[in-house]
Structure formats: C-alpha cells, structure tokens
Amino acid sequence: MDISYILNELGEDRSQYFNAVAPPIIQTSNFAFRKVDDMGKAFEDEMSGYLYSRGINPTVDILRAKLAALDGAEDALVFNSGAAAIFAAVLANVKSGDHIVSVKQPYTWAQRMFDVILPRFGVTTTYIDGTQVSNFAEAIRPNTSVIYLESPNSWTYAIQDLRAVATMAREKNIVTICDNSYCTPLYQRPVEMGIDISLQSATKYIGGHSDTVAGVISGSKSMMKKIFDSEYLNIGSGIQPFNAWLLIRGLRTLPARLEQSAQTTRKVVDYLKTHPKVETVIFPLDPGFPQYELAKSQMSGASGLLTIIYKAQERKEIVQFCEALKHIMMAVSWGGHESLVIPRCASIKEKDFNPAKKEHRMVRLYIGLESADYLIKDLEQAFLAG
Secondary structure, X not given: OXXXXXXXXXXXXXXXXXXXXXXXXXOXXXXXXXXXXXXXXXXXXXXXXXXXXOOOOHXXXXXXXXXXXXXXXXXXXXXXXXXHHHHHHHHOOOOOOOEEEEEOOOOHHHHHHHHHHHHHHOXXXXXXXXXXXXXHHHXXXXXXXXXXXXXXXXXXXXXXXXXXXXXXXXXXXXXXXXXXXXXXXXXXXXXXXXXXXXXXXXXXXXXXXXXXXXXXXXXXXXXXXXXXXXXXXHHOOEOOHHHHHHHHHHHHOHHHHHHHHHHHHHXXXXXXXXXXXXXXXXXXXXXXXXXXXXXXXXXXXXXXXXXXXXXXXXHHHHHHHHHHOOOOEEOOOXXXXXXXXXXXXXXXXXHHOOOOOHHHHEEEEEOXXXXXXXXXXXXXXXXXXX
C-alpha cells in the first residue's frame, strides 16, 4: 500500500462529513441507536461498531487504520500513553506463574511493570543482553509466555535480531512484543519480521509537535481483539478523539519530518565525532556502531536520536555543557520539532558520579527540525562552557 495513500486517504470517507479535507473530531462520549437489536449487537461486541467512546470512536478509527497499514499489520489500538500501551500488551499475554524474557534496562515503565506490579501476581522476569540471540534461548523456560524487545533502545541503541527472535519464539508459542519507538514504521516494521505486537510511543514522531501523549500497538486482528475485549476496555486507557485528531495531523508530515531530522542528524554526528570533548558517538546507522550491519538489515533509516559519551572527570562539566545550551532544550522524550538534550547524570548525585562508568557520562541528543549549522553553533559554544 502506497504511503501517500495511507497518510492522506486511508480510513477517510470525506463524503460522510461534508467533503471536509480534514476529518472532523467526533467529540462524543456516546452513540445513539434506532433499534434495540442494533444496540444488542454493540453490547455483544464493542469492537464491531460505535457504542461508547471508551472503546471505538470514528476519529480514532481513522487513525487506527493508518497506523496498522504503516506497520504492515492487520489492526491497531491507540492508547493515551506509551506506558498504557505497554501495560495492556504485556498484561493481556501473561497469567499467574508465567515468565517473561526482557532485554535489560527496558523503558522505565516497562521495567516498573516487570519488577513491581507483575511479581504481585506470580509473574517473573529475566533480563538479558539482547544483542546475542543465544541469550534468549538460554533464558527461555517452559513457562515463558512473553519476550519483550526494544530495538533500538533509547540510550545505547542496542538492537535485537528481530527475525531470529521471532522465529525462535513462534516455535515455542511465545508472544513477542517489540518497542519500535526509535524507528517508527517508516524505518522499521517488526510485524513483517515476525514480531507479534509492534509497539510505539506516538507521543514522539507520530505526533511530531510535542503537544499530545499517546501509544500504539499493532498486530493481527485476533491479538488486537483479545487486548481490546479485556485490557483496553477494562483499564479505560484508550485515546481521546481530540488527541487522535492531533496524531492524524502529525502523520501527514511524518516522512518529511523524519527525512529532515535524519539529514541534520548525519551532519551533527559527523561534527561530534571530531570534537575533542566527545569520547564516543553512539548512533545505530554510523559505521562505527557495533551492530551496524544488523541495523542496516532491519532498519531502512534512523532519525534524530543519538548519544555522546562526554569526556569529563566531574559531573559539573556535563552540567555546565547542558545548561550552556541556548537553543537545544533540556527535556525528556523526542520526536518533536525542537531539539532536546538529556544528561544521564541528571539522575546521579554528585557523590555517586563515577567518570570510569561510561553510562554516567552519557548525554542524549535529539535532533529536531532546525538547521544543522544552527545546532552545531549552539553545541560548540556549550562545549566551550563545559
């Protein structure tokens, strides 16, 4: 399916809403029926029609159709945050006594679920270095029900061999879930590589304007129906129509924004690799990246997220650098129009800072839509301060 068709037409029936170019926001909680039997059918299967916007809503449906098509999936569900999407995807596929294999140091709220919430119900998790396929095979137990992946992750950009892990999991009837927030479906399509559930924070590139929070999961119709009928409806974490409309708007410009960010990132990476205060630049499509060949085989591109290891002996050097930036804002997340920075040492006390630990000296940069020269000038003056 052509991406231009997906972004501009799929799911949109303009004749149904006065031929408006932009779809309306169906800002309603409820839907009326003329016939009792029609209402009865909606009660039996809320996914089959419009009953209550906690479940299905026309504006949200347009977005679902587009996101599923982008992922090469049969269906998609949209949540009010990435954390909610993770929670539902995992919870729907575990029961008391089950075991999960997860890549080490996953997204904060995924790990909180694995470490704090699920153990209360007898579900355990084993964390592994996902860069080696053999580690998955060694960690799988007879009661393993889920393998949780992030490829790439959002600090070191460690990658898993998605095809190999998916094949291994299918043979053992284990559900695979992959966080694809870094790449978006434009640069990587886990479902087409055999992954059961592709997950992403739509807050980031899908929204693209830093004005809404959302999460997406996509996969087979049966898997989405399973999650919709239980976790999605019961937790009540579906996205609201206005936020769905903002994401539809964001999708219109997604390819252009990703390409602009990618071109600028390449120039910034080249600049940083030669800077005397930068020990290492970590970026998955840089030839120096340890998993570069695997990245090329799975990813058709990479956009704006990279990490530098700052040459510093003291925490205050990194602090001075980050606080000296004039145009690159210090904030979490990524994927919007604005460039951002976040130092790993923000969560490390001065007394605990150890320059021998490279992760203590990591600084993550997100490259937005500004020009490369504009950002490089800002980085240069900040390096002088640090």
